[in-house]
Amino acid sequence: MIALTAFYLFATVTIASAVLVIFARNPVHSVLWLILAFFNAAGLMLIAGAEFIALLLVIVYVGAVAVLFLFVVMMLDIDFAELRSGFTKNLPFGILIALVLLAEVIFAESAHQEGPALSGAPVPEATQPNIVALGQVLYSRFLYPFEIAGLILLVAMIGSIVLTHRKRGDLRTPKVDRQVKRRPEDAVKLSRPGVGEGVKI
């Protein structure tokens, strides 16, 4: 009973927040509604018993990705009015397409020839804690994708830094290759001036 109420609460708030993400006027509000949608989706996953993924959603998606969105939205000086000019023109057709897509997806899901998953059977009880089950599979069967996921994150990090890096004009950073290439005969010149003559530099 409580699970049912919680499910409907989380589901309603998730969908309402998602609608407001799209239709909010201010992009900062959109990001905040997105954060609320993520929190409620994490709640939905908690009800299903996937607590690790739920907390991962909160920590990674909300804590990193949504905060990054917020930083970028607040940093860019965006003219909102100009960006919404195509909004009312596209809206009726967009809603029509969305309804057709929704009808297709729900029709596909409610097909009665589905296997045991959709037959309304209750959730099978977990024999071990969620994170134990994840750990047993992640580091044995899925070790290769795990390492590649780490590589993907590394490449994304390097890519972002390379893309947005700006050289500052007033810094005098050392040019290491020039320093290493320097030879003693380039550095010091032995000149033997006569008595009373100066040295020409």
Add this chain to the structure above:
Amino acid sequence: MITLGHYLTVGAILFVLGVLGIFINRRNVILILMAIELILLAVNINLVAFSAFLGDIVGQIMAMFVLTVAAAEAAIGLAILVIFFRRRGSIAVDDVNRMHG
């Protein structure tokens, strides 16, 4: 009694809302990126729901990898947006095709 169909319906509605968001807000890149995040959230809900109702942990592993790649893609997308904005002064992407040589 919460069945799998409930979760799938929520996922479907979120997915459709994401697609609608991309369709409507085509000038605003940040809203497009947020709509893509909504789509990925819908996929994650679907994966986790199937994993829970079938008792198979692989669905959650897949959801974790989807999360990883979504985070990487959001970072790169926002970096591209930032340098686009530096060049252009606005984030209207209707005129992106003027960048061709």
